[in-house]
């Protein structure tokens with residue numbers, strides 16, 4: 001499909017879907033709709049009510065270039081530059097992991113605890129280790145107006161993106177971005193320590209899907225030789241940064257529950273709860289001090 005000065009929204013949507021399907025893109029219908037809507041500035045309602053509306057040549061050319069990127073395997077949200085997480089629109093950058101729906105399970109698991117703390121004490125301090133786009137911290141803040149959060153990352157680019165996301169969402173007064181190698185620069189105590197650390201074994205990276213391996217930053221994926229290195233550091237440092245009665249919530253790979261539990265138990269924690277993701281896999285572990 002070439003940019004066409006006489007394109008209408010309906011023809012553009014149809015040819016975009018056809019083009020992605022022919023290239024073997026699994027979600028051709030959804031991806032084509034997301035790309036066309038975004039780059040033409042239209043909505044689903046426009047597509048239904050006004051399929052004959054003209055699309056100017058600039059917008060059609062932008063759609064064309066987005067489709068080329070998608071056909072070459074770039075994930076649709078990387079092309080859009082943002083992704084929805086827990087109802088929040090988060091900007092992405094090359095230094096940030098694209099937040100995943102599985103991580104929303106961690107937010108769901110922590111929110112009731114935070115609300116109970118706020119009901120008793122009027123505040124709740126959260127530390128989000130490896131914050132990336134700020135996804136976990138910002139979703140928690142958006143849903144608990146009395147809470148504050150510090151988002152830690154080792155990547156300057158990720159911290160810049162998290163800061164921008166906090167500003168765009170009106171949460172920056174309660175969010176602090178902090179550069180730190182896990183706990184190295186963290187001195188205070190927090191009621192909740194949350195982390196979705198890199199947890200893929202270094203030798204498994206080569207076998208990941210291209211969309212992950214080529215577009216998510218390696219630093220967000222690689223958990224060292226056995227994928228457990230970050231958990232060992234986080235478990236070892238958590239007790240001295242946790243307030244009394246605090247909670248540690250970590251996302252895990254689907255087979256890592258026994259290993260991660262043993263690591264935390266070895267540091268004096270007790271497994272409170274295992275939470276499954278939408279596919280039924282173990283995905284989040286909640287620990288309290290024993």
Ligand SMILES: C[S@@+](CC[C@H](N)C(=O)[O-])C[C@H]1O[C@@H](n2cnc3c(N)ncnc32)[C@H](O)[C@@H]1O
Pocket residue numbers: 096097098099100103129130131132133134135136152153154155158180181182196197198199219220221
């Ligand atoms: C799997 S991503 C999670 C991002 C975000 N929390 C989410 O759930 O979408 C892991 C994050 O940990 C960060 N990270 C990796 N090594 C780190 C370290 N030594 N100290 C702090 N953050 C680190 C990466 O830059 C990345 O943003």
